Amino acid sequence: MPSDTGFVPKGLAGPGAATLLETDMFRPVYRPMQGERWRLDVVPMCMAPGYWSGPRLVTDMAALLRVEDEGRSVRTWMSMTPMEIESQELGCRAAAGHTVVMGLGMGWAAANAALQPEVTAVTVVEFDPEVISMIGEIGVFGQLPEDARSKITIVRGDALAYVPDTSADTLLADIWLSINGPGRAGQVQSMRANTRAARVYFWGQEMVIAGRARALGLPLEPDDAGRASVERIIAELGLPLIGPELPDYPERVVLAAAQWLREA
Structure with missing residues (x-):
């Protein structure tokens, strides 16, 4: 609703x-x-x-x-x-199987992941008990249909240390205050190793891709050269990212970077 x-x-x-x-x-x-x-x-x-x-x-x-x-x-x-919606939408829409969401936030990503028919379970990892209590009191997940609501489990824990009992099919990570910041790729690689996730989408991944391309002096425009830059950095990250399967993903990276990429 x-x-x-x-x-x-x-x-x-x-x-x-x-x-x-x-x-x-x-x-x-x-x-x-x-x-x-x-x-x-x-x-x-x-x-x-x-x-x-x-x-x-x-x-x-x-x-x-x-x-x-x-x-x-x-x-x-x-x-x-x-x-906020557009920068998490790709991951939510592509979620499938056992989906681990790192960071509860306002509950939006977890709720939208649970609504995907291909998702069988959603495990949300949140460190702050007050955030868990607040979202529970507001009743965010109670607004979902029962079949989606029943998929969601909230676990209090550290996103960088959490290891699920069963491997994740999808990892959605959003534990950062700013969409730009150093060290994010390494943190996601650690979360992916812990969850053994088959596919990954993390908040600000387009900024990581574009920032690395800029640091290497690679072209970052909505053309073939920009597309090649984006594809090169994705390969270097070594993560099974959600997004690159879309034909216009390199153009999306360029558009997002033009508005939101800041020097770290």
Whole structure:
């Protein structure tokens, strides 16, 4: 059940303006909540950019914030912006079999993975008990059909150390605050070794690919040379990544990098 109403006041959107975010991905209904170290806010409407698309109007945009400095500041940990949705969508749609999700966040990725008919079980690994409690109290997974809800198990643990009883068919990893950052490829390789996952999608993998290409001075444009650069870096990573099977994946990497790649 989507949280957005689809209603945009007259005058906010028109020819040439940003369009309303529309997706067939599951968007849970969230409600504001205040915890000791975490807070969940819901904004009635905002404008936000996509990962490889342009800006969209988002209604009932929810965000999970981490409270820091004894309550004097907050940092956005996750949000239901077009960027967050697009940057995890490929992995959620391609999930199959036993899917291990590293990082609960707002529960969005786990819920959408569980909705895939090819997924038989979803194991979510989350370190912070307050996040687990908050998502449980909001009832994110309770909004799913019973057959999807019954697939989900939440385990409190360290994503970099967790070893499941049975090998994972799919690994979806999102344990980072920023979509850019050093050391991510190595952390994912460690998680993949621990879970023995057959396929992997991790948040920001396009930034890792594009960042490595840039560091090597390889061309990164939406052309044959850019495609060759992306394919070379994917091969170097040595991970069975979800995404490269798509014909337009190199172009997606280039588009995302143009908007989101920052110097680490």
